[in-house]
C-alpha cells in the first residue's frame with residue numbers, strides 16, 4: 001500500500017536516539033542527553049512580546065503565501081546588512097522552518113534521477129529530502145584531517161552529467177566546521193565551470209560563529225547568484241525552534257517555483273511567528289550574541305575535555321553547537337559482556353544503555369567513525385556527559 005518513494009525514506013536516527021533516551025529516563029535511569037539539535041535557551045523576551053502583541057491585536061488570519069510583506073522586507077534588509085546580498089522581497093519565501101525551505105527547494109529543482117552532491121558528514125535530512133523529491137543523493141565522504149570539509153577536487157570528481165544540485169552547510173551540522181573564504185572561493189571556482197548546477201547553501205547556523213564573521217558561498221562567488229538558493233531561518237540563532245519559521249532567498253524563477261509548491265502544500269507559516277520574526281530581524285542582536293558567547297565557552301570546554309580522552313580526537317569547530325569527535329580507535333572493541341561494538345550506532349547504544357549518555361552515532365550523518373555531541377546543555381551536564389563517555393570507553397577492550 002505504501003509508495004516506493006515513502007519506503008525509500010529512512011526515519012530520523014537523531015529522533016530515534018532521543019526517543020530511546022526518553023524511554024530510559026521514564027524508567028528512572030539517569031540519562032545525560034548530548035543529542036539535542038536545539039539551543040537550550042529561551043527565545044529573547046522582546047521577540048515573545050511581539051508575538052503576544054500580534055495575538056492580542058487579532059493578527060490571526062492567513063498571510064500572503066510567501067510571508068507577509070513586512071517580514072520579507074525585514075529579511076531583505078538583513079541580507080543586505082549582514083551578508084551584503086541584494087534580494088527583492090519577491091525573491092524571498094518564508095517557510096515553516098528552514099527544513100521546509102530545503103525540502104521545497106529540492107522539489108522545485110529536481111527531476112527524477114537528478115543527482116545531488118552531499119558532503120558527509122551531512123545533516124540527516126538532506127539525503128532523505130532528496131529521495132522524496134525523486135533525486136539521487138551522491139554522498140561524498142570527507143576527511144577528519146580537513147575538518148570534514150569537501151575539497152574542490154572531491155567536488156569536481158563527484159560531478160556527472162546528472163548533477164543538478166550541490167548542497168553546502170556552513171557552519172555545519174553535525175561538525176560545527178565553517179568553510180573559510182579561500183575554501184569557498186575554490187569551491188566556487190569549480191562550480192563556475194558547470195553552469196547547470198544549482199547550489200543550496202544552508203546557513204541556518206549563521207549567528208553561531210565564534211571566530212570572525214560568517215561567510216557564505218555567495219560572498220566569495222557572486223557569479224553563482226543566479227543559481228544559488230540561500231537557506232536560513234530563526235530556529236538556531238534566536239532559539240526559536242518551536243516557532244517554525246525559516247526562509248529561502250533565490251533567483252526569482254526558483255522563488256516562484258517554490259511559492260507555487262508552498263501554495264498547494266502548506267501556505268505561509270504561522271502569522272504569529274512571522275510577527276516574531278520581523279521583530280527579531282528589525283531589532284538588536286544583543287541577545288543572539290550573548291547566546292553565541294555562551295556557546296563559545298562551552299565549546300572550548302568540551303573540545304579540551306574530549307581531547308584528553310584516550311582514543312578520541314576532536315578539532316575545534318568554529319560554529320554551531322556540535323562537536324564531532326573521531327572515535328574510530330574504539331570501534332570493533334568488546335564490552336565487558338563480550339559484545340563487539342562494530343559501528344558507531346552500536347557504540348552509542350552501549351553508551352546510552354550502560355552509561356546513561358545520549359550521543360548521536362556518526363552513521364546517522366554518513367560518517368561511521370565519529371559521534372555527534374551537542375553542547376547546547378548546561379555546564380554540569382557537559383561535565384557529567386564527558387565523564388560518562390570517558391568511563392564508557394575505558395570499559396572497552
Ligand SMILES: Cc1ncc(COP(=O)(O)O)c(C=O)c1O
Nearest residue numbers: 037097098099123173233235246
Ligand atoms: C543544518 C540544518 N539545516 C536546517 C535545519 C532545520 O531548521 P528549522 O528548525 O528551521 O526547520 C536544521 C535543524 O536542525 C539543521 O541542523
